[in-house]
Amino acid sequence: MTKPISPDLPVRYSQEVADAMARNAPIVALESTIITHGMPFPGNLEMARSVETIIRNEGAIPATIAVIDGVLHIGLEDAALEWLAQVPSALKLSRADLAFALSERRTGATTVAATMIAASRAGIHVFATGGIGGVHRGAELSFDISADLEELAKTPVIVVCAGAKAILDIPKTLEVLETRGVPVVTFDNPAFPAFWSRDSGLRSPLTLNSPAAIANFQTMRQNLGIDGGMLIANPVPEAFEIPRAEMEIYIQRAIDNAERDEITGKAVTPYLLDTLFRLTDGRSLETNIALVQNNARLAAEIAVAMA
Secondary structure (H helix, E strand, C coil): CCCCCCCCCCEEECHHHHHHHHCCCCEEEECCHHHHCCCCCCHHHHHHHHHHHHHHHCCCEEEEEEEECCEEEECCCHHHHHHHCCCCCCEEECCCCHHHHHHCCCCEEECHHHHHHHHHHCCCCEEECCCECCEECCHHHHCCECHHHHHHHHCCCEEEECEECCCECHHHHHHHHHHCCCCEEEECCCEEEECCEEEEEEECCEEECCHHHHHHHHHHHHHCCCCCCEEEECCCCHHHCCCHHHHHHHHHHHHHHHHHCCCCHHHHHHHHHHHHHHHCCCHHHHHHHHHHHHHHHHHHHHHHHHC
């Protein structure tokens, strides 16, 4: 069950989002860590603007979510988006520290989990991102498992992504999602994707071929009173794919470097993404941008179908 935003919460809606809510227009939530921690400036700003434009072109309204000086923003005006893209010290906010940033009047970017919380409280039911967090490789020793998985089990938001990040242990990630009762649906493809690659080598638990079918599935879950969200895996366009066998070589090298440099906790993913950027001569970033744009398009189509 969605909990509304408390009147005591410091929250600000962009004018575009407020207008969309007033007329019950379809809205797509967007995270902000991909802006602050995923790509360098000015490429991150160009990516964020392009994703918002794609959503508008598909008939929905984008709502980039972030915390700025202790205020939860549901949708960012362009000037605020440009400012956030250049902030060097933004916190990376998940379920555990979203309230901390608000109470201490800090600035932070929302991960998948925190974006889901904010979107759900604001009545936004569809969210586009790059890839979700999951079970990290070696988690049987480190216990490093993303809060994204738990959030998917409890928060009623459709999350459109390109699968779990390929730096993770994808089989274990899918096992945890199954255990927590999270539907995993691949869009128009029988294979579960692996972020930069269209095929992880694993068959998708479920497959649907249209935004309307995805919207109907979520509506039926709500009618049954089933809690939690749904994961929609949208394979990266073929023209931008990096084959899994090739990508795995780079990933293993990046993981070895992270272990050598004793990188832990929230610093692991940004470190690995930066290392992969260098190892692939920038190809991983090009693919990342393409898949985020592709996910935004599908998310907008789903939001329109639900509306």
